Amino acid sequence: MPQRNAILGASPIRKEGRAKVLGAAQYTDDLALPDMWHGATVRSTVARGYIRNITFAHEVNWDEFCIVRASDIPGKNVIVHLMQDHPCLANGYVNHPDEPILLIAHPEKAALLRALKNIHIDYDELPGVFTIEESEAAVKALVEKNDDSRIIWPTPKADYEGGPNCFKTYEMYSGDAEKTETGLEAAFETADFIVEGEYATGAQEQLYIENNGVIAECFYTQQGEVESVCVRGSMQCPFYLVHALTLVFGLPDDKCRVIQVETGGAFGGKEDFPSVIGSHAALLAMKSKHPVKIIYDRAEDMAGTTKRHPSRTRHRTAVRKDGTLLGGTIEVTLDGGAYATLSSTVLSRATIHASGPYKWPHLRVRSKAMATNLPPHGAFRGFGAPQSLFGVERHMDRIAHTLGLTPEEVRRKNFLGTGDTTATGQPLVDKVDMQHMLTRALNEAGYHEKVARFAEENKHSLIKRGVGFAAFMHGTGFTGSGERRLNSLVYLDVLEDGLPQILVSSTEFGQGTNTILSQVAAQTLNLPYEDIRLAQPDTSVVPNSGPTVASRTAMIVGKLVERASLQMLETLRLQVHLPADHTREEFIAAAKAYRAQYGTLRASARYEPPAPIFWDDEKYRGDAYPGYAWAVYVAEVAVDMRTYMATCTRFDALQEVGKVMHPVLAKGQVEGGVAQGIGYALYEKCVWKDGHLANNQMTNYIMPTSADLPPIHVHFEEVPSIHGPMGAKGIGELPMDGPAPAIMNAIENATGISFCTIPLLPEDIFERVQSLGHPHGGTEDLDPSVDRDTRVEEVSA
Amino acid sequence: MSLVHLTINGENKSVEVPPMKRLLDVLREDLHLTGTKEGCGEGECGACAVLLNGELVNSCLIPALQANGTSLCTIEGVSTEGHLHPIQQCFLEKGGAQCGICTPGMILATQHLLNKYPNPTMEQIQEGLAGNLCRCTGYMRIFESVQEAAKLQNAGAGA
Numbered sequence: 001m002p003q004r005n006a007i008l009g010a011s012p013i014r015k016e017g018r019a020k021v022l023g024a025a026q027y028t029d030d031l032a033l034p035d036m037w038h039g040a041t042v043r044s045t046v047a048r049g050y051i052r053n054i055t056f057a058h059e060v061n062w063d064e065f066c067i068v069r070a071s072d073i074p075g076k077n078v079i080v081h082l083m084q085d086h087p088c089l090a091n092g093y094v095n096h097p098d099e100p101i102l103l104i105a106h107p108e109k110a111a112l113l114r115a116l117k118n119i120h121i122d123y124d125e126l127p128g129v130f131t132i133e134e135s136e137a138a139v140k141a142l143v144e145k146n147d148d149s150r151i152i153w154p155t156p157k158a159d160y161e162g163g164p165n166c167f168k169t170y171e172m173y174s175g176d177a178e179k180t181e182t183g184l185e186a187a188f189e190t191a192d193f194i195v196e197g198e199y200a201t202g203a204q205e206q207l208y209i210e211n212n213g214v215i216a217e218c219f220y221t222q223q224g225e226v227e228s229v230c231v232r233g234s235m236q237c238p239f240y241l242v243h244a245l246t247l248v249f250g251l252p253d254d255k256c257r258v259i260q261v262e263t264g265g266a267f268g269g270k271e272d273f274p275s276v277i278g279s280h281a282a283l284l285a286m287k288s289k290h291p292v293k294i295i296y297d298r299a300e301d302m303a304g305t306t307k308r309h310p311s312r313t314r315h316r317t318a319v320r321k322d323g324t325l326l327g328g329t330i331e332v333t334l335d336g337g338a339y340a341t342l343s344s345t346v347l348s349r350a351t352i353h354a355s356g357p358y359k360w361p362h363l364r365v366r367s368k369a370m371a372t373n374l375p376p377h378g379a380f381r382g383f384g385a386p387q388s389l390f391g392v393e394r395h396m397d398r399i400a401h402t403l404g405l406t407p408e409e410v411r412r413k414n415f416l417g418t419g420d421t422t423a424t425g426q427p428l429v430d431k432v433d434m435q436h437m438l439t440r441a442l443n444e445a446g447y448h449e450k451v452a453r454f455a456e457e458n459k460h461s462l463i464k465r466g467v468g469f470a471a472f473m474h475g476t477g478f479t480g481s482g483e484r485r486l487n488s489l490v491y492l493d494v495l496e497d498g499l500p501q502i503l504v505s506s507t508e509f510g511q512g513t514n515t516i517l518s519q520v521a522a523q524t525l526n527l528p529y530e531d532i533r534l535a536q537p538d539t540s541v542v543p544n545s546g547p548t549v550a551s552r553t554a555m556i557v558g559k560l561v562e563r564a565s566l567q568m569l570e571t572l573r574l575q576v577h578l579p580a581d582h583t584r585e586e587f588i589a590a591a592k593a594y595r596a597q598y599g600t601l602r603a604s605a606r607y608e609p610p611a612p613i614f615w616d617d618e619k620y621r622g623d624a625y626p627g628y629a630w631a632v633y634v635a636e637v638a639v640d641m642r643t644y645m646a647t648c649t650r651f652d653a654l655q656e657v658g659k660v661m662h663p664v665l666a667k668g669q670v671e672g673g674v675a676q677g678i679g680y681a682l683y684e685k686c687v688w689k690d691g692h693l694a695n696n697q698m699t700n701y702i703m704p705t706s707a708d709l710p711p712i713h714v715h716f717e718e719v720p721s722i723h724g725p726m727g728a729k730g731i732g733e734l735p736m737d738g739p740a741p742a743i744m745n746a747i748e749n750a751t752g753i754s755f756c757t758i759p760l761l762p763e764d765i766f767e768r769v770q771s772l773g774h775p776h777g778g779t780e781d782l783d784p785s786v787d788r789d790t791r792v793e794e795v796s797a
Numbered sequence: 798m799s800l801v802h803l804t805i806n807g808e809n810k811s812v813e814v815p816p817m818k819r820l821l822d823v824l825r826e827d828l829h830l831t832g833t834k835e836g837c838g839e840g841e842c843g844a845c846a847v848l849l850n851g852e853l854v855n856s857c858l859i860p861a862l863q864a865n866g867t868s869l870c871t872i873e874g875v876s877t878e879g880h881l882h883p884i885q886q887c888f889l890e891k892g893g894a895q896c897g898i899c900t901p902g903m904i905l906a907t908q909h910l911l912n913k914y915p916n917p918t919m920e921q922i923q924e925g926l927a928g929n930l931c932r933c934t935g936y937m938r939i940f941e942s943v944q945e946a947a948k949l950q951n952a953g954a955g956a
Contacts, residue, residue: 207932671935
């Protein structure tokens with residue numbers, strides 16, 4: 001009999017790991033269906049305009065091809081996310097470069113490339129907007145000059161919430177709105193200092209190594225009408241694609257079947273996007289009457305699919321000279337791209353995380369997501385939090401430098417603790433000890449010793465070294481009332497052999513879903529880990545346990561698996577007298593006996609909101625998340641003032657995650673997230689040319705290689721949460737939040753220059769140093785104690 | 798069309814393919830060895846890495862005709878009769894594989910590295926795997942897998 005508590009917290013081998021190391025795991029492109037055709041997408045070459053003419057050149061025999069146009073769509077020409085503004089295929093008008101216009105399919109994949117080159121599209125081009133600032137300027141032109149030439153998101157519109165060119169806005173107050181405004185006024189009047197700052201982040205490509213890909217089939221009635229569609233492919237959220245297909249085809253849910261196959265990385269990039277490519281392949285299958293596979297190549301995937309929202313965050317903060325925050329206003333602005341997709345929920349998470357892990361007596365956060373003529377931005381690990389946390393964690397260092405305090409002192413003055421309430425008014429009931437977290441993280445990293453030593457060494461060296469840190473939190477699960485709406489359901493079956501199978505729509509894409517859910521079931525059922533199986537996520541078989549996003553799988557779905565397992569045990573104990581403290585053999589015997597008597601054995605668990613959880617969507621107040629993971633990350637950097645190259649030389653990541661379910665996987669999650677965060681800060685730059693991603697290749701979009709990364713030291717603290725299985729909280733996105741601000745803080749510590757925009761590449765450092773009038777980056781001129789760009793108003797007392 | 802002779806994982810194969818067809822596609826489409834993956838198609842990511850006459854190459858950059866007469870090892874040839882190679886075992890146990898799409902190339906790169914340096918330093922590991930991109934792990938678990946595999950192989954060789 002396995003020992004209790006032996007499975008959760010141990011590191012059994014990854015469920016699907018053996019197939020992966022053998023190269024036997026079957027990803028979408030490894031699959032083929034009989035008589036399968038291959039599909040491709042004809043995309044716009046301009047950012048905005050009317051399609052005037054489409055010409056098919058005579059060099060190609062088009063009779064061999066299946067061609068799908070917007071007019072072929074049997075249902076609505078829309079890819080549904082939260083709104084219905086996103087066309088499945090452009091119909092006469094394009095709103096961003098690389099927007100899908102036509103679909104083609106052919107039995108031979110090799111024929112597609114030549115065909116694509118022989119379709120010519122003429123446009124009447126319209127002026128586009130490509131940055132947040134240009135989008136805002138377009139609104140200003142509308143208001144002041146009645147010039148709507150650059151209003152790309154029309155107004156009025158029924159399901160539209162922001163304003164011209166604006167998808168969504170939020171206004172969040174730390175208390176009653178009016179009282180907070182009065183409090184803010186007083187805070188800014190009585191403050192010793194008012195510190196302002198502006199912080200910006202760039203787009204980031206998810207860069208999963210397996211590109212987006214799907215295979216679709218269409219089935220017909222005897223009368224030749226579309227009866228059902230089936231799409232299998234690389235994705236995070238099978239039921240999102242079901243929803244999209246129901247609209248495109250006008251079919252009920254149960255006629256749109258979606259099957260997730262082995263998925264080679266996702267990171268949010270396969271959350272909303274499979275709705276697009278999945279609908280496209282299904283349309284080609286419908287019209288060609290063949291199964292159709294669409295696999296993007298890297299260039300198409302990078303140019304045509306979603307990225308992390310670029311952002312701009314502005315802080316204005318009233319502080320006492322001892323570092324106490326008196327009040328603040330924060331404005332968060334995201335670039336949503338050409339269609340609304342998930343921007344409103346990304347903005348929501350950005351808004352809530354903008355305040356950081358701090359107590360704000362008076363706080364107002366205003367946020368908005370602007371429309372631009374870039375391809376729509378979408379989900380990427382962190383989902384808005386990395387953007388706004390970058391702002392607040394750079395700003396805390398700025399406040400410290402302004403006040404002549406250390407970054408540590410300012411944070412210690414203001415950390416949230418047990419019993420405090422967050423900026424949304426959520427009381428922190430579970431233990432939170434950021435003071436201890438900071439102490440431990442700084443010790444693990446040798447921070448204080450390094451601050452002193454580097455300051456001394458930097459005087460005599462052109463390699464400037466520095467250390468910096470970021471303190472932050474990440475909410476687990478959907479924001480606010482989101483989990484209540486998802487209403488997730490999990491099944492647990494016992495199969496013929498008397499052993500269990502978990503049925504969920506939660507998907508594995510490297511992060512360990514299969515493994516941790518099996519651990520939870522094995523632990524709860526008191527069975528060996530190897531005995532637990534998972535059904536393939538096939539929407540005709542598994543219940544909807546929600547999307548695999550938002551760091552929700554371990555905590556929310558894990559808890560449901562735990563509850564279903566307990567229910568199964570109870571059933572077996574009551575109905576067929578499974579003894580307490582049963583052995584594996586006793587479980588199998590009881591399960592078989594139950595099946596013999598009753599036919600099938602299925603336990604289920606549906607999400608129940610924890611009783612005290614309350615959220616007000618109107619006022620944006622209440623319990624934003626059932627739980628938070630807390631962290632302090634410390635970065636050490638070296639900046640070479642001859643090459644202007646900044647390198648992260650060591651990284652320490654300390655996080656409090658409730659319960660570490662699988663130490664090897666958990667470390668892997670954190671290290672992988674930190675690596676993406678280092679890329680976000682120092683390497684990964686999206687270069688846009690009139691809205692088209694100009695560097696849509698791995699050759700010139702640089703993600704960190706094994707030779708670029710420093711040693712990453714991962715440390716955990718455990719404070720079990722009642723909301724997760726055996727106390728676990730979510731950690732999937734957390735590690736994406738901290739690296740960028742920690743690294744920029746370290747670079748300021750090293751060079752004395754405050755960089756507030758990422759990514760920060762050598763040419764950016766070069767230009768900045770040049771503009772500061774230090775052509776050679778001489779040591780004397782780069783005194784770390786001098787802060788040259790903080791704008792400070794000293795308020796006379 | 799050209800007739801191309803290859804020794805793949807110890808077996809002799811002949812395929813008739815266009816001379817400029819990518820070796821990657823010959824492996825996946827003509828020989829149904831789908832363990833070799835495509836990540837970027839331009840020799841940056843290493844997902845399609847195989848050993849060609851013992852050298853680590855990106856099969857997306859090799860025209861079929863150039864591979865004529867060579868001996869290839871793909872991921873399918875690393876294990877023997879379903880028994881994991883020590884490198885595969887270590888990737889499995891140490892968390893070197895997450896989503897698994899870079900894993901075949903990464904394991905072949907490791908094999909190449911350990912053939913060259915049975916006791917690699919951390920710099921040699923970092924350098925040796927720098928042509929194989931992994932977006933999931935941050936490479937730390939992979940480094941550990943490689944170090945453990947080196948240990949295992951050396952213990953095996955000494956026994």
